[in-house]
Amino acid sequence: MSRFLTKLQLEVADNTDDGKWVLTAALIYQSDVAGRTFVVPRGFQTDLASVPRLPVIFLLTGDTSNQAAAVHDYLYSSHEVTREMADAVLREASEVTGVPAWRRWLMWAGVRAGGASHWEPAGT
Template sequence: MPFLSGSARLEQSGECEWTLLSDVVYRDPDGPDGTPGDTWIAPAGMRTDLASVPRVAWAILSPFGLQTRPAIIHDHLSREIPEDLEGSALRCTGWRMHRQQVDRRFRTSLVEEGVPRFRASLLWMGAVMGRWLVHGHHAQVMAMVATLLLSWASIIAGALLMPSWWGGALLGAPFLVGALWGRDRSAVWTAQYPGMILLALGIGTAVVSLVEWAISQASGPRATIARPKVRPISFTPVPLRSPHPEPPVPREGASEHQT
């Protein structure tokens, strides 16, 4: 049982931000030696953007659902500062190792909650990309961006040249390049292949949202609904009655069996 608390209770406090109204408690899977894993608590009052999914991608990958509690724990642990990293730069090796463990815990909790593995891989891929953007050196960030751009160009060119062997080589080249990213290679593979389709769908959704915004701006200010004023209605409150009336109390002096 990964989560020791009930469903997460949230109150929207911003356009893409929510406030946690109750604690969310998560326990790591048992260690290899059979000992219980660590327990983590996201406290009530914490603010979160859940899985950090851009709003234009909500129609494709919603931040709500079975992934809500894992996203809250991931958000909480990402903000926690371990004692050995206090005062350290965000781009140091220690921070990247810490976030790598947090991201792995995120993927594990997603699977334990019953999130389909493909969706869990997409959400985990987003967490890994965010980790490199925040905690990676500038050269590493540029290398990641270049890897994805060249991979997508190679996949598109390979699809156009199929069924030639050149097409197959171009389609398989990103897989070999992604293997160079070590433990994060699965996330890079997800970003290279399914991520390209997700990016295309996100761009299409963004275009539709932009057109809708432009039409809304051109149509003028939002109309208000005029309600006629009515006199207040006076009423007499009805006293509450018990749904199960109590049995009558016998009078003093009455016999037990009356004729």
């Protein structure tokens, strides 16, 4: 059964207003869709759900699934799985945290449509 094994613990990454957060403890997520457990390490920086701040888009999808977004950001930076799988894990983890199906679909569609520019080869 997919589930978070730890809680998301964050603090502001620095004194600037760039929307970055740093994990103060590891975030552990057990994923059925990926068939494995992911460990987002303490110290990892995330912007959580980087949803455009356009009023309607942010209202519908922003600030709704921070745990899932942190795992997704980690998978996009670590390349432990394919981009397609990382996006599937986002949708799955959002369901685990109680995000409604319509909102999960919007978030997933958004990362499928716009996430390619954030998917860079590891080590670049």
